[in-house]
Amino acid sequence: MTLSASLNGAEQRRPSRLGRMLEDRLPYLIVAPAILILLLVGLFPLIYSLIVSFQRITMTENDTTFVGLLNYAELFRDTRLWASLGHTAIITAIALPLELLIGFLMAQLFIDRMPGRQIFLALLVLPTVISPIVAGATWRLMFDVRFGPIGQILSFIAGEPVRILWTVNPAYVYPAIIICEVWQWSPFMFLLLLAALSNVDPSQLEAAEIDGASYLRVLRAIVLPAIAPVIAVACLIRGLDLVRIFDIIWTLTEGGPGSMTETISLYTYVQGFSQFETSYTAAISFLVIALLTVITTLVLKRMELAR
Amino acid sequence: MADVKLSGVHKYYGNVHAVRGVDLTITDGEFAVLVGPSGCGKSTLLRTIAGLEDPDSGAIAIGGAVVNDLRPRERNIAMVFQNYALYPYLTVNENIAFGLRARKTPEIEIRKRVSEAAEMLGIGNLLQRYPRQLSGGQRQRVAIGRAIVRKADLFLFDEPLSNLDAQLRDEMRAEIKRLHHEITTTMIYVTHDQIEAMTLADRIVLLRDGKIEQQGAPLELFEQPRTGFVAGFLGSPSINLIPATLKTDGPVAAVVFQSGGELKLPSAKAMSLAGAQGREILVGIRPQHFSRAGGGPLRNGVVSYSAVADLIQPTGTRTFTTIKIGGVDAVAELQAHDVRSHGERIDLAIDLNRVVLIDPVSGVVIA
Amino acid sequence: MRVSKLPARKARILALRYLGAGVVTLLFLFPVYWLFMISFKTPDEIYHVPPLWIPGQIQFSNYYVLFKDGDVLAILNSLIVASVSSGIAIVLGTLCAYSLARFGTGGENLAMWIISQRMIPPIAVVFPIFLIYVYFGLVDSYFGLILLYTAFNLPYVIWMMRGYIVDVPLELEESALVDGLNRWEVIWKVVFPMVRPGLMATSVFTFAFAWNDFLFALVLTRTEVITFPVMLTHYFGGQSNFWAKIAAMSVLGTLPIFVAVSVMQRYLVRGISLGAVKG
Structure with missing residues (x-):
């Protein structure tokens, strides 16, 4: 009796045919919307761009005949393009190690617990979370030759008036960009490295201390290997960001003086939206994608090896 | 309440043949213990009965009806998991009531059954707490309470005591046995611990490499093992x-x-x-x-x-x-x-x- | 002797660490202080030589001007675009992540493709997207910008939420299935509550991405849905810069993010490291 009653109960709970179908297909149904959007906004423009890069579309002409690799051949003759890649490389090569080093030193400073540590951390996060445009604007205020505090401080230290046009003078534009960049992103490195350092097995450190290992030895033998994967991820994320640096330069120097601080992102923007070299811009885009793919793959390979 | 009948059940995980043709009948009200070393397929078999895994071949019948095509929720079973599977964001009360709410049981009925179960398990004073505020033994009781209130046809236990310390394990073992005397529902219990199997079971089903090695009353297996494996598995220290x-x-x-x-x-x-x-x-x-x-x-x-x-x-x-x-x-x-x-x-x-x-x-x- | 020496040495080290912490914090916060301070200065104080480090009084006329001229609409635009797009990305992305995590839909390849979408530099796609948007008349529309930010946030959401969902014990879901829920209900009643911290943390980052983005907004907006970073760059002129507006607008544009991040600080590390560090 109880048996048949419960089976009836089970039957009542049985969902409709439609409900059952929706449940059977659930793994695909819930993937579909996201993938659709990604294809639409992610992949479709790339394909479109690929096609355009083989054509000859400019501001004045809508020439859709296929010209093969003409645009790509053009890339190799474009000195301004290679210069912009050089600028990007310079900024990345200087800013990334600096951020890593400063971030590591900050992490060392804050690794041990002390009262008020959380407040320091909350404050130090601030530069990283603000919009890069705001960061650029802030440093433009700071660097201003007449109304900014940097010149004032330098004058005070030097004991005589120091007048540096940070965002215009060719000798100082790169330091200006890198100072701003390092200011904004060292805290990012700091946060990641701090977390990584706190995850280092304390018993290993204690064992090393009992063994009488020196600080440098502990660092090299225990700490660095333990945090190496995090360093790799952090460098990958920041490296990719630095290669596409745009906002800070836009607000600080706008690529100037001349095109001295023009990065690859800025140059692509100029080609696309000032010169309206549609096809050529598409070709540059693919150069950038190819470059980043190579870098990413290399870094990921290194990370695999490190594991 | 219901009997359970498995015939010719096979289950593969990729290339691994986890269950290799199991025929098994568990009568109404019986306490059956599936026991065996790790990897013998006992948990897989239990999950197949629950409907959490689909058998690759063979039939599973609960209460005389083949349930192969039924979802877990349609089989009217209750299950207690090894790590208790309590919802950390719900109170004890809500955890126990969870299955009833899912089945749209009237609120009055829910309250009645929850307090009954809580009393039976001696956790009436814990109803407003959250799982993280409970000890291991208390969590285990809540998990069992969640199964009891369902008044299911069949109770499944998947190594419910293995996360408890030795003393609590003895205590809860007795509790589960007492529970079975009180509610007399068919129970299938998976464990790798031969002492649990011996003490709890009406019938022990000893599995090895996805097959039933021997089944029967605990003392029957102990005294008249059919194979060296059975003789070696039961008894401590071993034979x-x-x-x-x-x-x-x-x-x-x-x-x-x-x-x-x-x-x-x-x-x-x-x-x-x-x-x-x-x-x-x-x-x-x-x-x-x-x-x-x-x-x-x-x-x-x-x-x-x-x-x-x-x-x-x-x-x-x-x-x-x-x-x-x-x-x-x-x-x-x-x-x-x-x-x-x-x-x-x-x-x-x-x-x-x-x-x-x-x-x-x-x-x-x-x- | 030694007993009294040791605490003294420890105290000295602690004092040194506080000194270091203070100096570092001062260095990193000084620019932020300068920004805030300018936003409270009068024009005379802003254009004072030498620069004044403390405003004569706290006054809000710089903010008042932003409200009066309707410039704050840019903040409102940012708010709408960022919250709607991150809301959609969170819902669709989490569902997708659930399927990837629990059913292995599409295998490892789909997961890798999705995260590789995150690596695509915006500059490489902004131009074709612009052309397509012109074609479909989506430039300078809420819909266009929201769609774009949703798409750019989706890989991040999927990647992060997949990590959080994998951490949910499978038995909780199985228990719910046995107890009588269907899959949809399991997602809604078991998985979502379990990953709520992850959802909130991830939303902060998706919101911040849309909020802080400049390039897409620059290209895809004209007058109607200008977001605050674009508005900010309008204040930079060839000869004279509108310092007061820049500072006030920057502060307004920084506050929401700062509040959100402060609340979510616990999850910050996992979020910014793409899940590599579980903080």
Whole structure:
């Protein structure tokens, strides 16, 4: 009796045919919307761009005949393009190690617990979370030759008036960009490295201390290997960001003086939206994608090896 | 309440053949324990009954109806998981009521059943707490409470006690047994712990490599194992297996150890061994079948054996003593003060009426 | 002797660490302080030589001007675009992540493709997207910008939420299935509550991405849905810069992010490291 009653109960709970179908297909149904959007906004423009890069579309002409690799051949003759890649490389090569080093030193400073540590951390996060445009604007205020505090401080230290046009003078534009960049992103490195350092097995450190290992030895033998994967991820994320640096330069120097601080992102923007070299811009885009793919793959390979 | 019938159940995980043709009938109200070493397919079998895994072939019937095509929720079963599977964001009360709410049970009924179950399990004062505020044993009770309130046809337990410490495990084991007496629902219980299996089960189903090795009442498996595996799996410390050769002469039979020395088998055993002269065997003697020889006459089938005590492990009530027999180490379970020191020579009595003789190649018990 | 020496040495080290912490914090916060301070200065104080480090009084006229001229509409636009797009990305992305985590839909390849979408530099796609948007008339529309930010946040959401969902014990879901829920209900009643911290943390980052983005907004907006970073760059002129507006707008544009991040600080590390560090 109880048996048949419960089976009836089970039957009542049985969902409709439609409900059952929706449940059977659930793994695909819930993937579909996201993938659709990604294809639409992610992949479709790339394909479109690929096609355009083989054509000859400019501001004045809508020439859709296929010209093969003409645009790509053009890339190799474009000195301004290679210069912009050089600028990007310079900024990345200087800013990334600096951020890593400063971030590591900050992490060392804050690794041990002390009262008020959380407040320091909350404050130090601030530069990283603000919009890069705001960061650029802030440093433009700071660097201003007449109304900014940097010149004032330098004058005070030097004991005589120091007048540096940070965002215009060719000798100082790169330091200006890198100072701003390092200011904004060292805290990012700091946060990641701090977390990584706190995850280092304390018993290993204690064992090393009992063994009488020196600080440098502990660092090299225990700490660095333990945090190496995090360093790799952090460098990958920041490296990719630095290669596409745009906002800070836009607000600080706008690529100037001349095109001295023009990065690859800025140059692509100029080609696309000032010169309206549609096809050529598409070709540059693919150069950038190819470059980043190579870098990413290399870094990921290194990370695999490190594991 | 319902009976459970499995026929020809197979389950593959990729290339791994986890369940290899299981036929099993569990009668209404029975407490069945699936037991076996890890990887024997016991959990997979349970999950297949629950509907969490689909069998690759074979039929599963609950209460006479084939349920292969039914979802877990449509099978009217309740399940208790190893890690309790309590929802950390719900109170104890809401955790227990969760299944009832899912089935749109009226609120009054929910409240009644939850308080009944809470009382039965002695957790009435914990209803407003969250799982993280409970001890391991209390969490286990909540998990069981969640199953009880469902008034399901079938209870499934997936190693529910393995995350508890030893003392709590004993306590909860008794609790679960008492529970089964009170609600008499069919229960299927998975464990790798042979003591749990022995103490809880009406019927033990011993699995090995995805197949049923032997099933039956606990003592039946313990006393009449069909294979060396069963004999070795049940019992603690486990059975001693000593390689030997059979010597038969008409109605008389004896085992001859490879290191020399022989033990005469009782006539009941010897009868079935006619013509097995010279056969290689493993002699299975449980530690409990050793005792200190008292000096008086020996019962029929009990033989005396003199040995030197090697390792001595007192447990308080009994003392496990390692001795050499037939050239291998064997454990004898003696009275607490039967043996005092390492190296002491002791006279033992071995009850050969309950010895098992195993074919070393096939693993089958031959007598 | 030694007993009294040791605490003294420890105290000295602690004092040194506080000194270091103070100096570092001062260095990193000074620019932020300068920004805030300018936003409270009068024009005379802003254009004072030498620069004044403390405003004569706290006054809000710079903010008042932003409200009066309607410049704060840019903040409102940012708010709408960022919250709607991250809301959609969170819902769709989490569902997708559930399928990837629990059913292995699409295998490892789909997961890798999705995260590789995250690596695509915006500059490489912004131009074709612009052309397509012109074609479909989506430039300078809420819909266009929201769609774009949703798409750019989806890989991040999927990647992060997949990590959080994998951490949910499978038995919780199985228990719910046995107890009578269907898959949809399991997602809604078991998985979502279990990953709520992850959902909140991830939303902060998706919101911040849309909020802080400049390039897409620059290219795809004209007048109607200008977001605050674009508005900010309008204040930079060839000769004279509108310092007061820049500072006030920057502060307004920084506050929401700062509040959100402060609340979510616990999850920050896992979020910014793409899940590599579980902080």
